[in-house]
Amino acid sequence: MKIKRILIANRGEIAIRIMKTARMMKIETVAVKTAVEPNAMYLSFADVVYDISDKTSDIPVFLDIDKIIEIAQKTKADAIHPGYGFLAENAYFADKCIDNKIAFIGPSPDAIYKMGNKTIARRIAMAQKIPMAMGSEGNITNEDEAIKIAEKIGYPVIIKAASGGGGRGMRIVRKSEDMEKMFLIASKEAEKAFNDPSVFIEKYIENPKHIEFQILGDKKGNVIHLGERECSIQRKHQKLLEEAPSCALDEKLRKEMGKMAVQIAKAVNYFSAGTVEFLLDSEKKFYFMEMNTRIQVEHPVTELITGIDLIEQQIRIANGEELKFTQKDIKLNGWAIECRINAEDVQAGFAPDPGKIEKLSMPDDPYVRIDTGIQAGSAIVSSYDSMIAKLIVKGKDRKDALNNCKKALDKVWIKGTKTTLPFFRMLVRHPKFQSGNFTTAFIEKDLDKYYFNSEYEEMLAAWLATKLFVEENLNDDSINIDFRQSKEISPWLLNKRISQF
Amino acid sequence: MSNDKLHIKKLYALSSENRKFSFSLPLKHSIKIGKRNYEVKLKQDEKYGTYILWKNRRFPIEIIRSRQNKYEILFNDISYSFTVETPFSLQRMKVLNAQKGKADKESVKAPMPGKIIDVLVREGSQVLRGEPVVILEAMKMQNEIQSPVNGHIVKVSAKPNTNVMKDDLLVEIKVD
Numbered sequence A: 001m002k003i004k005r006i007l008i009a010n011r012g013e014i015a016i017r018i019m020k021t022a023r024m025m026k027i028e029t030v031a032v033k034t035a036v037e038p039n040a041m042y043l044s045f046a047d048v049v050y051d052i053s054d055k056t057s058d059i060p061v062f063l064d065i066d067k068i069i070e071i072a073q074k075t076k077a078d079a080i081h082p083g084y085g086f087l088a089e090n091a092y093f094a095d096k097c098i099d100n101k102i103a104f105i106g107p108s109p110d111a112i113y114k115m116g117n118k119t120i121a122r123r124i125a126m127a128q129k130i131p132m133a134m135g136s137e138g139n140i141t142n143e144d145e146a147i148k149i150a151e152k153i154g155y156p157v158i159i160k161a162a163s164g165g166g167g168r169g170m171r172i173v174r175k176s177e178d179m180e181k182m183f184l185i186a187s188k189e190a191e192k193a194f195n196d197p198s199v200f201i202e203k204y205i206e207n208p209k210h211i212e213f214q215i216l217g218d219k220k221g222n223v224i225h226l227g228e229r230e231c232s233i234q235r236k237h238q239k240l241l242e243e244a245p246s247c248a249l250d251e252k253l254r255k256e257m258g259k260m261a262v263q264i265a266k267a268v269n270y271f272s273a274g275t276v277e278f279l280l281d282s283e284k285k286f287y288f289m290e291m292n293t294r295i296q297v298e299h300p301v302t303e304l305i306t307g308i309d310l311i312e313q314q315i316r317i318a319n320g321e322e323l324k325f326t327q328k329d330i331k332l333n334g335w336a337i338e339c340r341i342n343a344e345d346v347q348a349g350f351a352p353d354p355g356k357i358e359k360l361s362m363p364d365d366p367y368v369r370i371d372t373g374i375q376a377g378s379a380i381v382s383s384y385d386s387m388i389a390k391l392i393v394k395g396k397d398r399k400d401a402l403n404n405c406k407k408a409l410d411k412v413w414i415k416g417t418k419t420t421l422p423f424f425r426m427l428v429r430h431p432k433f434q435s436g437n438f439t440t441a442f443i444e445k446d447l448d449k450y451y452f453n454s455e456y457e458e459m460l461a462a463w464l465a466t467k468l469f470v471e472e473n474l475n476d477d478s479i480n481i482d483f484r485q486s487k488e489i490s491p492w493l494l495n496k497r498i499s500q501f
Numbered sequence B: 001m002s003n004d005k006l007h008i009k010k011l012y013a014l015s016s017e018n019r020k021f022s023f024s025l026p027l028k029h030s031i032k033i034g035k036r037n038y039e040v041k042l043k044q045d046e047k048y049g050t051y052i053l054w055k056n057r058r059f060p061i062e063i064i065r066s067r068q069n070k071y072e073i074l075f076n077d078i079s080y081s082f083t084v085e086t087p088f089s090l091q092r093m094k095v096l097n098a099q100k101g102k103a104d105k106e107s108v109k110a111p112m113p114g115k116i117i118d119v120l121v122r123e124g125s126q127v128l129r130g131e132p133v134v135i136l137e138a139m140k141m142q143n144e145i146q147s148p149v150n151g152h153i154v155k156v157s158a159k160p161n162t163n164v165m166k167d168d169l170l171v172e173i174k175v176d
Helices: A012-024 A041-045 A065-074 A091-099 A109-116 A118-127 A143-153 A176-194 A251-267 A299-306 A310-318 A398-411 A421-427 A431-435 A442-446 A457-474 A478-485 A491-499 B087-100
Strands: A005-008 A028-033 A048-051 A079-081 A157-161 A171-173 A199-203 A209-217 A223-235 A238-244 A272-280 A286-292 A335-342 A359-361 A368-372 A387-395 A413-415 B010-015 B020-024 B030-033 B036-045 B049-054 B057-067 B070-075 B078-085 B105-109 B114-119 B132-138 B141-146 B151-156 B169-175
Touching (some): A005 A012, A012 A310, A012 A368, A028 A041, A028 A065, A079 A310, A143 A157, A143 A176, A171 A176, A176 A199, A209 A251, A223 A251, A238 A299, A238 A421, A251 A286, A272 A310, A299 A310, A299 A335, A299 A368, A299 A387, A335 A421, A387 A398, A413 B057, A457 B010, A457 B020, A457 B030, A457 B036, A457 B049, A457 B070, B010 B087
Parallel strands (some): A005 A028
Antiparallel strands (some): A157 A199, A209 A272, A223 A238, A238 A335, A272 A286, A335 A387, A359 A413, A368 A387, B010 B078
């Protein structure tokens, strides 16, 4: 079977990203027009737009399995690409596509299910002898057992609630004298919070780096990796900046971790694009964390240094084609960095700042790639994530890429909402970030200021405040005079000001 | 004000972090760095919207709020709050501040529009700096709103399952 028309079960930049590659491969695309974003940019990239914007519903259509299948059938799409998020890692959805003779552009439902269930994924990794942070195999019932296991795996350890989540019932233990007390606290807390006192123990990895490997596999059982991505710059487990490769890995470690990543993928007969996530500690020991069975937000950094279009590979693999390259053919060339420019207020703890994007212009230098689904006039709506654009830059090495990144950040122009730009402007100037010697604790521990401003910016802002004060209070005529004589004073500025009163 | 106008020779913009910037009147459209004056141009066009052109660089600007002599300005994606004072009002302020002493109450306001999920304190609760007081949901993310000071709660305005606008009062804390 050869895919001729793909329904994109997604929106925003990733919908556009997929449609661009589809167009290059002369495959038609279908996009869904929703009531939330009836004028969204991604719609203009599709060959067919299926319009359901007259209907509003509580859950986004991109999560509605039956509706998506129905749209695929009505528009005669023979394949569905789920993008990331929404139904991308829903084994039932992938299965339903296959049942309806629609190609699911992604891995098998079986692989999605096994890797999605953390207990099963752990068991598979353990059987493959993949290093893991795991301590106890099951739950621990008393403090003596806890001490025994902690001694075996070595302190510090973390006690976690078996039915837990959200940080409750979690306790870090650094020495055996504290274990009894901490075990009881954690267990009690777990019982109170989740109605289940069971806890288990894991090795606590302090200040690790987050390193993930990009995997590609075909339906014939060939699996290769495309090197790693460094994603340690994150806040509350939300990635903000990713780069490829990572300066923490040398060729030997890359080979070793890559081999493990391929091995775990092979254990679930993985095909399509996937990501194996590891934690890397300060002694360069690595631990399997989980596998993501989808295309990821940060996939462009891998594309820029390998020259491989991952969406194209996903489509070819879904078509049943074999990979045209082997591990030996993969060469990592140069350095790539991605900044996630989100509508967030860095000065208010990265709080989302939804609103209408009034102006938007992006650098077009040869070393810059912009993946976006937002244009001037678009709204950042609170129903979806706050991403405005991904700024991806390339350089011949890390220093060069950082330099290009710094230049490109100053050329990005967005008006209408606050953005994460001031954060990245600070980051590229931060000595510890520049050194490469940072961990997932960087944002919480190493920063005293989340943004960058040059010393004159505040003075210019103060000048503007004073200027406004003068106009409003001191020389009543100045507004009119300036307004008539030159374009220096903006009518928009006046409008905005008048509406405040 | 009109009677004072002719006599004012200087204005001060005080930042929320108490930095003072002084400007001579009539206000020049330039800023002096060292011995050189650099022209400041306030501009607007179709492509960029409103901006300040300074030393050949464009900086995006917005006026977020202006109330009496208080201004909140977004300059190159960073917001700054200033109060603009005349020499007289500055003097008056100093006197008032000296009488009042340090502010003893902190108002915790909603940093963004959203829905209150949980209120974690009651009137009289002791709180430490950094301790969460309210859980606010916005854009599917739950945000912990933390106490900026050590103190105890004197007023709780936030109610669970209600929507709030940006800058709505959530709780008031008496600083210990």
